[in-house]
Amino acid sequence: MKISDAAAASGCHLETIRYYERVGLMPSPMRTGSGYRAYAPADVERLRFISRGRELGFSLEEIRSLLRLNDDPQLSCGDVDVLARAHLTDIHQRIDALSRMAEELERVTAQCSGGERVKCTILEALRRADGASTENKGSKT
Incomplete structure (x- = not known):
């Protein structure tokens, strides 16, 4: 074909x-x-x-x-199993990382007032290296 x-x-x-x-x-x-x-x-x-x-x-x-x-x-099928289990472990780690990202985005978007750009909590969270917004300075979630 x-x-x-x-x-x-x-x-x-x-x-x-x-x-x-x-x-x-x-x-x-x-x-x-x-x-x-x-x-x-x-x-x-x-x-x-x-x-x-x-x-x-x-x-x-x-x-x-x-x-x-x-x-x-x-x-052996055992070789396939080892590869599949390693991949599954990687998937679970990515799920955990994505869950942490979602929680952080939910936190910063919940703080967003939709007001002035200079007071935008989302942009402030992106500017900060430690990921904490100014409202949560010193107390990470």
Whole structure:
């Protein structure tokens, strides 16, 4: 099938498929006599695998590792588990960081009076290196 067919079947954009080929996540496809890329059903499955990995937040390097694990029947599922658990730990850390960011933004926006720009608590919080607004100086939340 042509790249447009592989893109439709996998849900990947054409340029994304070409990018995956350039970075080595996808093997170089066979070419037709006229030079068009020719994809097999296995290529579409691999594209879906990569896309699903991206949906789950895996980096391209993590997906590269998962593909190696997927492609080698001699490797243990334990290796996959280690990678997935490390990724899950990273996700939880990002969730914690995002929660802290949300709390800080909620705090500074709650203090915003919508008045004069020179008294804007949001801008003041962004100017301060310690993140504390002038109203909360000395008492961080």
